[in-house]
Amino acid sequence: AQKITQTQPGMFVQEKEAVTLDCTYDTSDPSYGLFWYKQPSSGEMIFLIYQGSYDQQNATEGRYSLNFQKARKSANLVISASQLGDSAMYFCAMREGLTGNTPLVFGKGTRLSVIA
Amino acid sequence: EAGVTQFPSHSVIEKGQTVTLRCDPISGHDNLYWYRRVMGKEIKFLLHFVKESKQDESGMPNNRFLAERTGGTYSTLKVQPAELEDSGVYFCASSPTLPEAPVNSPLHFGNGTRLTVT
Numbered sequence: 001a002q003k004i005t006q007t008q009p010g011m012f013v014q015e016k017e018a019v020t021l022d023c024t025y026d027t028s029d030p031s032y033g034l035f036w037y038k039q040p041s042s043g044e045m046i047f048l049i050y051q052g053s054y055d056q057q058n059a060t061e062g063r064y065s066l067n068f069q070k071a072r073k074s075a076n077l078v079i080s081a082s083q084l085g086d087s088a089m090y091f092c093a094m095r096e097g098l099t100g101n102t103p104l105v106f107g108k109g110t111r112l113s114v115i116a
Numbered sequence: 117e118a119g120v121t122q123f124p125s126h127s128v129i130e131k132g133q134t135v136t137l138r139c140d141p142i143s144g145h146d147n148l149y150w151y152r153r154v155m156g157k158e159i160k161f162l163l164h165f166v167k168e169s170k171q172d173e174s175g176m177p178n179n180r181f182l183a184e185r186t187g188g189t190y191s192t193l194k195v196q197p198a199e200l201e202d203s204g205v206y207f208c209a210s211s212p213t214l215p216e217a218p219v220n221s222p223l224h225f226g227n228g229t230r231l232t233v234t
Contacts, residue, residue, distance in 0.1 A: 004158070009156075031219070032219070033219040033220050035222060037225075042227070043125075043205075043227040043228050044225065044226075044227045045207065045209075045223075045225035045228075047222040047223075047224075050220045050222065052219060052220060091159060093159075095219060097219065098219055099218075099219060100211065100218050100219050100220065100221030101147055101166070101171075101211075101213055101221075102164075102172075103149055103161045103164050103172065103223075104161075104223055105161065106151075106158050106159035106160075106161075107158055108156070108157055108158045109158070109159075
């Protein structure tokens with residue numbers, strides 16, 4: 001069964017510094033996709049970045065990048081040049097298989113606090 | 117386009133009462149999912165609709181929970197009778213259904229309904 005583990009309940013980072021949020025996953029399916037979502041205090045879930053199991057390169061979206069280490073089954077989110085507005089809950093999620101018509105499985109999340 | 121909307125945003129009810137949560141997905145999205153997050157725990161999958169059909173309801177906790185999606189548009193999630201452990205934030209998400217929807221299709225979430233059972 002697919003499983004997502006986020007071992008950091010909370011993280012602090014100084015403004016303008018980079019931070020890495022950890023995510024490990026477990027699946028027996030060779031085909032899968034990994035997602036990161038941000039949930040600010042307002043409550044909405046914002047999709048940030050995606051990495052496919054067959055992607056050769058790490059995904060990047062602006063200040064977000066994904067450090068994908070397939071052999072270690074890790075998909076850590078790296079936020080560069082942290083901003084105060086990055087303070088939020090961050091969830092890692094996974095979908096098995098080759099189609100998008102299936103649910104995502106989520107981890108417990110990491111609360112990131114950016115300090116001025 | 118309008119996003120996924122959920123109503124109400126908050127609900128406080130007493131144990132034993134009934135509550136109905138509503139979700140309006142993005143127009144044209146046939147996939148509709150319900151999730152729940154209890155404080156400090158993962159966002160847990162409850163069920164998945166494709167149009168009006170229940171594709172997967174393996175995450176529904178018990179028969180006190182009833183989800184419907186008549187007509188394949190909005191969905192409701194009824195909890196009857198509510199118990200203390202039902203407290204949490206209930207999220208709805210939608211995504212388009214394509215014959216070969218790519219695995220990178222993200223889910224579009226609503227802001228959630230915070231349910232408190234006292």
